Amino acid sequence: QLKDRLYKCHFIKQSKEVCGYPLSIFFIVVNEFCERFSYYGMRAVLVLYFKYFLRWDDDLATSIYHTFVALCYLTPILGAIVADSWLGKFKTIIYLSIVYAIGQVAMAVSAIHDITDTDRDGTPNNMTFHVVLSMVGLFLIALGTGGIKPCVAAFGGDQFGDHQERQRRTFFSVFYLCINGGSLLSTIITPILRAQNCGIYSKQKCYSLAFGVPAALMVVALVVFIVGSGMYYKAKPEGNIMGDVCKCIGFAISNRYKHRSKQYPSREHWMDWAEDKYDKLLIAQIKMVLKVLFLYIPLPMFWTLFDQKGSRWTLQATTMDGNFGAIVIQPDQMQTVNPILILTLVPIMDSVIYPLIKKCGLNFTPLKRMTVGMFLAALAFVCAAVVQIEIDVSRKHLTYFNLTQFLKIFPFLIIIRATFFLQSGQLSCAFSRDFGFGSSYTFFIPSTLSLGSNCQESITGAEDIKPNSVHMALQVPQYFFITAGEVMFSVTGLEFSYSQAPSNMKAVLQAGWLLTVAIGNFIVLIVAEVAKLPKQWTEYVLFASLLLCVCIIFSIMAYFYTYIDPTEIEAKFRRNVGDDDDDKNDKQRKLEMEMMKRDLDRSDDEHYKGKQTKM
Numbered sequence: 001q002l003k004d005r006l007y008k009c010h011f012i013k014q015s016k017e018v019c020g021y022p023l024s025i026f027f028i029v030v031n032e033f034c035e036r037f038s039y040y041g042m043r044a045v046l047v048l049y050f051k052y053f054l055r056w057d058d059d060l061a062t063s064i065y066h067t068f069v070a071l072c073y074l075t076p077i078l079g080a081i082v083a084d085s086w087l088g089k090f091k092t093i094i095y096l097s098i099v100y101a102i103g104q105v106a107m108a109v110s111a112i113h114d115i116t117d118t119d120r121d122g123t124p125n126n127m128t129f130h131v132v133l134s135m136v137g138l139f140l141i142a143l144g145t146g147g148i149k150p151c152v153a154a155f156g157g158d159q160f161g162d163h164q165e166r167q168r169r170t171f172f173s174v175f176y177l178c179i180n181g182g183s184l185l186s187t188i189i190t191p192i193l194r195a196q197n198c199g200i201y202s203k204q205k206c207y208s209l210a211f212g213v214p215a216a217l218m219v220v221a222l223v224v225f226i227v228g229s230g231m232y233y234k235a236k237p238e239g240n241i242m243g244d245v246c247k248c249i250g251f252a253i254s255n256r257y258k259h260r261s262k263q264y265p266s267r268e269h270w271m272d273w274a275e276d277k278y279d280k281l282l283i284a285q286i287k288m289v290l291k292v293l294f295l296y297i298p299l300p301m302f303w304t305l306f307d308q309k310g311s312r313w314t315l316q317a318t319t320m321d322g323n324f325g326a327i328v329i330q331p332d333q334m335q336t337v338n339p340i341l342i343l344t345l346v347p348i349m350d351s352v353i354y355p356l357i358k359k360c361g362l363n364f365t366p367l368k369r370m371t372v373g374m375f376l377a378a379l380a381f382v383c384a385a386v387v388q389i390e391i392d393v394s395r396k397h398l399t400y401f402n403l404t405q406f407l408k409i410f411p412f413l414i415i416i417r418a419t420f421f422l423q424s425g426q427l428s429c430a431f432s433r434d435f436g437f438g439s440s441y442t443f444f445i446p447s448t449l450s451l452g453s454n455c456q457e458s459i460t461g462a463e464d465i466k467p468n469s470v471h472m473a474l475q476v477p478q479y480f481f482i483t484a485g486e487v488m489f490s491v492t493g494l495e496f497s498y499s500q501a502p503s504n505m506k507a508v509l510q511a512g513w514l515l516t517v518a519i520g521n522f523i524v525l526i527v528a529e530v531a532k533l534p535k536q537w538t539e540y541v542l543f544a545s546l547l548l549c550v551c552i553i554f555s556i557m558a559y560f561y562t563y564i565d566p567t568e569i570e571a572k573f574r575r576n577v578g579d580d581d582d583d584k585n586d587k588q589r590k591l592e593m594e595m596m597k598r599d600l601d602r603s604d605d606e607h608y609k610g611k612q613t614k615m
């Protein structure tokens with residue numbers, strides 16, 4: 001380990017830098033941009049693919065979609081264990097990216113209707129083939145995207161030396177910007193691709209292209225990552241670290257239990273009971289991880305609120321008016337406000353707000369930022385509740401009859417946008433109406449109506465549900481607060497998880513952080529099922545109150561948390577081990593260090609010579 005640390009110092013010293021940042025970082029952030037493009041682009045059209053291509057009903061499509069998203073945040077733990085204990089982050093990213101790209105290609109192939117369209121009528125004849133291939137594809141994608149996620153962030157963090165703490169913090173902000181830049185672009189582009197018509201025998205909506213472009217971007221992500229290969233600092237994995245951690249914790253518990261009688265003096269920490277068998281350094285590292293994981297307990301509640309942007313808030317938008325004059329915004333398009341705001345808020349926070357707070361003499365520590373982030377998310381839900389009340393008031397109107405019921409009674413009524421055609425044999429008549437967002441009408445068709453003539457005047461209508469009068473722009477404040485909260489909570493949390501993790505468990509703690517996202521998603525389902533509140537605004541208030549309570553608990557926990565420098569603690573333990581050694585070992589260690597330094601100096605010379613020859 002000592003050798004590794006020295007090697008890292010040396011490596012970072014001689015690696016190429018741009019404005020104080022290691023050049024290798026460029027490849028990592030580009031890789032993240034392409035990967036997130038690939039992930040969010042595919043996700044944007046997934047439900048529609050289930051519904052219109054695989055012909056699943058809404059319920060099945062929604063549950064498979066959420067199962068897939070949850071799986072994407074559960075697999076990071078697998079990737080992290082493989083990386084920290086066995087393959088190392090670099091190889092794990094490469095291998096899992098290949099799995100990921102194969103998954104994306106499988107999705108693109110599964111969406112080619114011509115493959116099984118033997119009778120060439122435009123619909124696949126062997127749906128099982130398409131379903132199986134897309135499920136295999138989704139599984140591989142979940143394994144790949146989740147598996148590499150904690151590794152890429154931690155691998156990026158690894159590229160910085162101990163003296164580059166400020167640069168590392170900026171890296172995590174830029175990393176977050178790339179996530180959102182990639183996702184924003186892809187959520188705009190892939191729906192456009194899907195709307196195109198393509199096919200060999202017959203033209204259909206082009207899901208294969210909408211999945212194919214994300215697949216290509218994943219290949220680009222992999223290539224970019226490999227191109228940077230020679231520039232990365234690659235920390236070596238330290239064996240089955242997770243196995244050792246579990247065994248050590250198990251031993252501490254059983255040893256504590258064996259010595260439960262009062263005659264045995266108590267120890268400072270329950271993990272100290274493992275000292276009888278395990279290395280003090282490993283125990284110290286486990287203590288660091290447990291301390292952070294304990295702090296994570298309340299965090300899923302933030303994600304519970306955050307992830308309702310895609311569900312509850314989108315549904316809320318469907319009851320609002322999306323007419324912005326020059327453009328009409330669809331309810332699901334409102335979600336793009338989040339990445340757009342991220343792209344503006346992250347630089348503002350980093351270069352204006354945080355420095356300003358610092359200038360005011362306030363120590364705005366990472367945990368304080370995260371607490372404020374939670375508070376802002378709760379505030380976002382209060383805004384959502386206020387908007388909901390506004391919507392409810394505006395929609396207090398008769399709903400005796402809606403158009404769907406109407407169509408069941410008059411099935412011959414064909415709707416083409418706002419023009420209706422009444423048809424009977426060869427005769428037809430047309431009438432048009434202007435409809436507002438979310439409105440519902442009942443039309444009275446006189447039995448004496450003669451088809452073939454103009455029926456515009458003869459048909460009268462009643463407005464059952466008024467058009468949505470509450471404008472979608474009113475959702476902007478809630479999006480603003482949740483995104484400001486995300487910047488303070490998520491960007492900070494990402495960096496915090498890296499900086500507080502022991503050197504051999506960086507990816508594992510990143511995975512722990514991502515696990516809070518998965519748990520948060522499960523809480524949404526549980527609370528919505530259990531609470532079953534009659535009014536939507538009360539559910540928003542409930543979620544806001546829950547997060548506020550959690551925020552208070554978290555602030556108390558954070559108050560008692562002492563920030564650590566894992567490198568320093570690890571070095572101290574190594575020194576202590578050294579103190580216990582006898583003189584012989586000491587001399588031998590010094591000798592080893594000397595030899596190592598000489599080795600490094602020699603490679604320095606070679607590097608220098610290499611540079612000279614190149615010049």
Ligand SMILES: CC(C)C[C@H](NC(=O)[C@@H](N)CC(C)C)C(=O)O
Binds near residue numbers: 180342490
């Ligand atoms: C941990 C993830 C939830 C964080 C991150 N998501 C975001 O940055 C969102 N603002 C993206 C938006 C398109 C939903 C991610 O890594 O995807």
